[in-house]
Amino acid sequence: MSKTATPSKPKSAAKSAGKSPAKTANDKIDRKAPALAPHITCRDAAKAIEFYKKAFGAVELMRLPGPDGKLMHAAVQINGAMVMLNDEMPDYGALSPLSLKGTAVTLHLNVPDVDVWFARAVKAGATATMPVADMFWGDRYGIVTDPFGHAWSIATHQKDMSVDDIQKALKAMGDLPCPDAAQVSQKASQKRAGH
Template identity: 30%
Template sequence: MATINPYLNFNGNTEEAFNFYKSVFGGEFAVIQRFKDTPEADKVPDSEKEKIMHIALPIGNGNVLMATDALESMGHKTTLGTNFHLSISTNSEEETTKLFNALSAGGKVTVPLAQMFWGAFFGMCTDKFGIQWMVNFDTKTPQ
């Protein structure tokens, strides 16, 4: 069965926020990816290459707090109050497709389901009630 975790969007201060969350919850970051280390790095202004593309902090019993710097230079706009997604981690591409199609029905697909450079089958949508979702199957994890 799928797991659901919060995914936060920040206006360039993700690293500061996550160092704070780490001080609150403890633990170590499971992942830190910077924009300079992505295939899209050439599209990012030099002043933003060190910003966080993806960060993950395991908290509690199997929960993961995740985030990104939503860069305006890449067409993103962060609005406080709606600066989050619910991220679903699935067990298969089939489950990913089923949940993504059901959640996006009557809503809006913002990133179509596709194989991504980080090794996941992934898509993003906003459901018909305005809730933002990320659906992710980690294809690099052995089954």
Template identity: 30%
Template sequence: MDPSTTTTPHFALHLIVDDIERSIAWYEQALGATVTRILRLPDGSIATADLRVHGLQLALAKPVPGTTLAAPSSTGVSVAAYRLGVDDADAAMQQAVAGGAVVSADVHDAFWGVRTGEVLDPSGHRWAFDQHLREVPDEEIENRLAELQQRKPS
């Protein structure tokens, strides 16, 4: 692909989930997602579901036998945290938890200038809700990171 001929980048998350129908319901309730397409297998089960979350394209699919594609809940490892900018982090967290998410980090004011909290969705994907509070100079963030580094046990 020649980047000079592409005017709008295309980016979508493709998440492996335990139960596509349950995940669709959670993403709709917790994140305000809208379903844009569902592809079904001959037996009527869902092969993939495409959703839109705050302008982001999101595809959901079940684990694929014989591959390393797996939901975090089956491996116990979440390799990424998906961060959504929101107007009210507390309300976003309450909505996510009401939909069945598990809190992994309580809402708090972070030193990098956001009010944030994290949940694990029903398949174990980590979602953070970031409410902008203030601009923080890089030097201030780096100083706080250095303080945290010094507190770590060696």
């Protein structure tokens, strides 16, 4: 169920009138912000919210539409973390990865079963940009790109390794290509755009 934020009277005005402050949708929003939360721009943020519900089990926290109906701000919770989002607003420089032809950011999910989460995201419409595999650093890991151009790495931790052990495992791989998530996402965005 979505919550639409609405303006409320300042609490001081309610107190001076001898009344307790009116309860509004704003009173239901948890104002304790996490120390860090991604804020992403999407082409059609309302569709993105629905996708994130299907792909990642997102819980919608709020929507704040502007006068034109575009989402100025929205928030969902994915895997216990808040993700904020808004619609593209080119006049203000808010462009999505689809408009930018790629992204330099990857959103990372640590989950109990990467294979289940990865398959669910692909079934919901994400593109598998790096298949799930056991990685040299001790995680089972894969990357998807959502229909809005955002890259999501998904991992399940399998074993603890020291930095030395990770470096040895990497060295043992030789010169195998290991693209970073941004390169993988850019290729997926270009594929989507027909380039």
